[in-house]
Amino acid sequence: MTSKLDSKIPEGNLEQKWTKYRSTVPLVNPANKRSLEVLIIGSGLAGASAAASLAELGYKVKVFCFQDSARRAHSIAAQGGINAAKNYQNDGDSTYRLFYDTIKGGDYRAREANVYRLAEVSANIIDQCVASGVPFAREYGGLLSNRSFGGTQVQRTFYAAGQTGQQLLLGAYSGLQRQVGMGNVKMYARHEMLEVVTIDGVCRGIIARDLTTGNLERHFGHAVLLCTGGYGNVFYLSTNAMGSNVTAAWKAHKKGAMMANPCFTQIHPTCIPVSGDHQSKLTLMSESLRNDGRIWVPAKKEDAVALRENRIKPNDIKEEDRDYYLERRYPAFGNLVPRDVASRAAKERCDAGFGVNKTGEAVFLDFAFNTIRYGNMEATKKGMHNPTQDQIVEMGRAVVKEKYGNLFDMYQQITGVNPYEQPMMIYPAVHYTMGGLWVDYNLMTNIPGLYALGEANFSEHGANRLGASALMQGLADGYFVIPYTIGAYLNKEIMTKAIPTDHEAFVAAENKVKGTIDQLMGIKGTKSVDYFHKRLGLIMWNKCGMARSSEELTKAISDIQTLRKEFWSDVRVPGDANEMNSELEKAVRVADFLELGELMCKDALTRNESCGGHFREEYQTEEGEAMRDDENYKYVAAWEYFEGNTWELHKEDLVYENIKIAQRSYK
Amino acid sequence: MEKNLNLSLKVWRQKNAKDKGQFETYKVNDISTDMSFLEMFDVLNERLIVDGKEPIAFDHDCREGICGMCSMFINGRPHGPKQGVTTCQLHMRSFNDGDTIVVEPWRASPFPVIKDLVVDRSAFDRIISAGGFISINTGNAQDANSLPIPKDDADESFAAASCIGCGACVAACKNASAMLFVSAKVSQLALLPQGQPERKQRVMEMVAQMDSEGFGSCTNTGACSAECPKEISLTHIARMNRDYISAELSSTK
Ligand SMILES: Cc1cc2nc3c(=O)[nH]c(=O)nc-3n(C[C@H](O)[C@H](O)[C@H](O)COP(=O)(O)OP(=O)(O)OC[C@H]3O[C@@H](n4cnc5c(N)ncnc54)[C@H](O)[C@@H]3O)c2cc1C
Numbered sequence: 001m002t003s004k005l006d007s008k009i010p011e012g013n014l015e016q017k018w019t020k021y022r023s024t025v026p027l028v029n030p031a032n033k034r035s036l037e038v039l040i041i042g043s044g045l046a047g048a049s050a051a052a053s054l055a056e057l058g059y060k061v062k063v064f065c066f067q068d069s070a071r072r073a074h075s076i077a078a079q080g081g082i083n084a085a086k087n088y089q090n091d092g093d094s095t096y097r098l099f100y101d102t103i104k105g106g107d108y109r110a111r112e113a114n115v116y117r118l119a120e121v122s123a124n125i126i127d128q129c130v131a132s133g134v135p136f137a138r139e140y141g142g143l144l145s146n147r148s149f150g151g152t153q154v155q156r157t158f159y160a161a162g163q164t165g166q167q168l169l170l171g172a173y174s175g176l177q178r179q180v181g182m183g184n185v186k187m188y189a190r191h192e193m194l195e196v197v198t199i200d201g202v203c204r205g206i207i208a209r210d211l212t213t214g215n216l217e218r219h220f221g222h223a224v225l226l227c228t229g230g231y232g233n234v235f236y237l238s239t240n241a242m243g244s245n246v247t248a249a250w251k252a253h254k255k256g257a258m259m260a261n262p263c264f265t266q267i268h269p270t271c272i273p274v275s276g277d278h279q280s281k282l283t284l285m286s287e288s289l290r291n292d293g294r295i296w297v298p299a300k301k302e303d304a305v306a307l308r309e310n311r312i313k314p315n316d317i318k319e320e321d322r323d324y325y326l327e328r329r330y331p332a333f334g335n336l337v338p339r340d341v342a343s344r345a346a347k348e349r350c351d352a353g354f355g356v357n358k359t360g361e362a363v364f365l366d367f368a369f370n371t372i373r374y375g376n377m378e379a380t381k382k383g384m385h386n387p388t389q390d391q392i393v394e395m396g397r398a399v400v401k402e403k404y405g406n407l408f409d410m411y412q413q414i415t416g417v418n419p420y421e422q423p424m425m426i427y428p429a430v431h432y433t434m435g436g437l438w439v440d441y442n443l444m445t446n447i448p449g450l451y452a453l454g455e456a457n458f459s460e461h462g463a464n465r466l467g468a469s470a471l472m473q474g475l476a477d478g479y480f481v482i483p484y485t486i487g488a489y490l491n492k493e494i495m496t497k498a499i500p501t502d503h504e505a506f507v508a509a510e511n512k513v514k515g516t517i518d519q520l521m522g523i524k525g526t527k528s529v530d531y532f533h534k535r536l537g538l539i540m541w542n543k544c545g546m547a548r549s550s551e552e553l554t555k556a557i558s559d560i561q562t563l564r565k566e567f568w569s570d571v572r573v574p575g576d577a578n579e580m581n582s583e584l585e586k587a588v589r590v591a592d593f594l595e596l597g598e599l600m601c602k603d604a605l606t607r608n609e610s611c612g613g614h615f616r617e618e619y620q621t622e623e624g625e626a627m628r629d630d631e632n633y634k635y636v637a638a639w640e641y642f643e644g645n646t647w648e649l650h651k652e653d654l655v656y657e658n659i660k661i662a663q664r665s666y667k
Numbered sequence: 668m669e670k671n672l673n674l675s676l677k678v679w680r681q682k683n684a685k686d687k688g689q690f691e692t693y694k695v696n697d698i699s700t701d702m703s704f705l706e707m708f709d710v711l712n713e714r715l716i717v718d719g720k721e722p723i724a725f726d727h728d729c730r731e732g733i734c735g736m737c738s739m740f741i742n743g744r745p746h747g748p749k750q751g752v753t754t755c756q757l758h759m760r761s762f763n764d765g766d767t768i769v770v771e772p773w774r775a776s777p778f779p780v781i782k783d784l785v786v787d788r789s790a791f792d793r794i795i796s797a798g799g800f801i802s803i804n805t806g807n808a809q810d811a812n813s814l815p816i817p818k819d820d821a822d823e824s825f826a827a828a829s830c831i832g833c834g835a836c837v838a839a840c841k842n843a844s845a846m847l848f849v850s851a852k853v854s855q856l857a858l859l860p861q862g863q864p865e866r867k868q869r870v871m872e873m874v875a876q877m878d879s880e881g882f883g884s885c886t887n888t889g890a891c892s893a894e895c896p897k898e899i900s901l902t903h904i905a906r907m908n909r910d911y912i913s914a915e916l917s918s919t920k
Pocket residue numbers: 041042043044045046047064065066067070072073074075076077078079080081082164165191192193194227228229230239240241244245247248284431432453454455456467468469470471472474
């Protein structure tokens with residue numbers, strides 16, 4: 001381990017680390033909290049929960065987001081659910097099991113201590129959310145309902161129809177707005193953070209652009225929390241919102257904060273396939289659908305061809321001519337294997353020529369089987385002895401509608417096809433980034449005073465995140481971790497007076513931002529920002545996506561470097577910098593993606609193994625399963641940036657004292 | 668099946684809050700019926716940029732009908748012709764070849780135009796700050812299952828909570844009333860046991876903030892609910908009115 005990376009994991013037994021640490025971490029007294037200022041960038045689950053909690057404790061908080069309201073952060077779009085080790089179903093769940101599933105699901109590339117803490121606080125999250133009015137789904141007895149997600153064999157996922165993220169975020173947002181109303185938080189919506197200000201290596205504030213007026217603003221903070229979400233949009237097409245970006249994290253990276261495991265990307269198996277060149281984003285069909293949907297392709301190639309040419313309909317294919325390939329390959333977990341495994345299996349079938357739509361890149365997700373099962377259950381419940389097939393289907397559809405109605409509507413809206421009648425067509429798409437800013441146990445980056453929470457950090461999901469664990473992590477970080485760990489730093493800051501923002505470091509940082517903006521505005525080239533973004537996306541998807549190889553990654557790096565040059569000489573940003581200008585906003589973000597993409601490829605190229613979402617074609621078994629290399633790669637790859645896009649790799653060795661490392665098997 | 672359309676767009680252009688603004692007409696050709704309405708705008712904007720003109724500013728983010736950011740007034744209706752659909756989820760198969768489509772921003776004085784189709788909806792945030800919450804600090808909660816809630820109440824509360832805060836209800840209303848939005852939040856919390864302690868105070872304070880933001884009064888026309896992309900029901904307004912009257916009667920302040 002290099003000295004630059006100190007993970008600050010507390011001593012002691014795994015089960016006691018957090019409890020002990022929490023009760024011994026230095027405190028800041030209430031009077032001092034009032035003079036300590038915390039800047040929170042981002043108002044998603046991580047940012048909103050942190051802001052509300054820190055303001056309640058008495059800190060002076062400012063929150064920034066680029067949308068027009070804190071309530072619109074991308075967490076709002078999360079669909080399926082949130083995990084917690086409540087064991088309400090009495091099916092054998094426990095803190096340890098959630099911890100174990102998460103480490104295993106992450107393919108043994110996450111820190112034990114962090115993940116254990118996450119599992120420990122998970123139960124408190126549900127309590128907190130219910131108390132703040134989140135209307136989770138309930139059973140007839142009035143108690144909370146659970147469903148299963150991939151990579152687990154217990155039911156520990158809490159949900160609110162297919163809108164769990166919306167309900168959780170609105171809960172956290174209401175807590176945040178309450179503090180805004182009380183004057184404890186000042187909210188800066190339609191603001192984008194464009195630089196971190198450091199003085200003597202310590203983080204002291206930010207530069208933000210007011211997106212309505214174009215004005216650059218300087219803000220001082222004793223601590224800065226980046227809660228800015230993931231960078232999946234480096235692929236152009238992803239399930240992320242249009243505005244999701246890496247800029248805040250990337251500016252921090254260029255100021256010295258390390259990026260960890262940047263190549264660990266999650267490609268989600270169940271998304272609506274690409275329909276044409278106009279495509280601006282991809283839409284997820286929640287993993288929860290895999291509870292009740294069975295995934296298949298035709299067993300015969302001629303049937304696949306006939307489907308593509310629209311000569312037959314999916315329901316024309318007989319049961320025995322269908323290949324439920326997940327159930328075939330992974331009988332123990334079946335349709336509920338983790339995402340990376342399910343995505344690769346879909347790609348494998350489509351590459352082999354069994355894809356079912358006109359592009360050949362789609363498989364079926366079929367609800368017919370469970371519709372009938374539910375229909376029969378309803379008939380029994382209602383005491384109907386000889387229900388007709390139509391009645392069974394009708395009752396079954398009503399059950400499916402209650403569980404997934406909004407997702408089915410969305411599918412029909414987008415594709416024009418009714419998924420109650422025909423199986424859905426799905427294909428993997430970029431969804432989540434496990435990589436992110438390196439943080440220690442306190443969630444602080446290697447720049448003192450600069451923290452990263454939620455999807456923006458790298459911490460708990462290793463090389464693959466399990467479904468319903470991101471919402472859990474975001475809220476754990478914001479509600480239950482940072483309120484304690486920030487004390488370890490801020491207790492030493494009580495003597496630091498607010499630094500006036502005419503300090504030279506603020507002036508220099510603002511000038512740098514202004515320089516970049518002027519440069520972008522001044523190019524006046526011939527191509528739009530999207531033109532470059534789409535090309536970058538294609539390079540990343542083809543060469544750094546579901547399957548990677550040394551040859552393709554090497555090529556990708558030089559392709560990206562060329563594209564970056566072209567961007568800086570030929571992009572066209574219309575309008576003015578001193579007004580609302582969405583093209584300028586995009587240009588700033590894409591400029592950063594063009595650097596991040598290179599680092600991701602470099603990271604993927606350096607990791608000579610296959611683990612989780614990172615699949616190197618050179619490292620697989622004969623049956624096409626991933627081959628991990630624990631001897632040489634059981635580490636967190638933390639990259640340090642140097643001027644001119646060069647990087648140095650630092651390794652944080654991962655130590656497993658409580659889990660026996662094993663080859664991951666879902667067979 | 669996918670088809671291609673040629674269309675005429677009449678779009679509201681307004682440089683900034685002070686500018687008077689006017690309609691501009693654009694022709695767009697070869698629009699696939701598989702495209703979303705906003706993807707059609709992407710195509711138009713791409714062309715404007717390459718031609719050296721300013722693209723049309725509009726709000727959007729998730730493009731999945733959940734963040735509530737998109738907000739176009741299309742052919743006289745907020746979010747366009749389809750029931751229960753946001754602008755971003757509206758697809759071009761809802762239009763015909765040769766159509767002229769008129770696109771404006773939300774028109775309501777509490778939502779001033781910032782630029783082109785972008786408006787300022789921060790009044791909604793201030794209404795929530797006035798009382799749209801349960802006053803509970805982090806860490807105070809009891810075990811979630813110690814508080815059973817009848818499924819029907821939980822479901823009804825969830826239906827109210829599915830409001831995305833887009834403001835279409837205000838844009839649809841001739842009085843620019845925000846009653847549907849406010850009542851959705853009031854109702855969500857009024858239906859839950861956790862919401863009871865502050866029930867009266869909440870409705871009084873949210874309504875006071877709504878009035879001070881300049882939203883108009885409700886005359887029971889129902890356009891809000893008819894145009895709401897999440898089909899928020901008018902029953903929430905009735906529930907809020909009952910709560911408001913009872914809170915006023917018992918008010919000791
Ligand atoms: C479609 C979809 C469905 C999902 N479903 C699930 C699920 O069912 N369960 C689950 O556990 N996870 C799910 N996830 C993942 C999960 O939603 C995210 O990982 C999580 O919500 C991220 O939360 P966050 O708080 O870290 O960031 P976000 O919610 O993305 O918030 C980022 C915030 O940062 C702000 N921001 C970013 N950059 C800047 C800047 N430069 N300046 C100022 N502000 C900035 C934004 O305005 C925003 O407020 C899903 C993800 C997607 C895309």
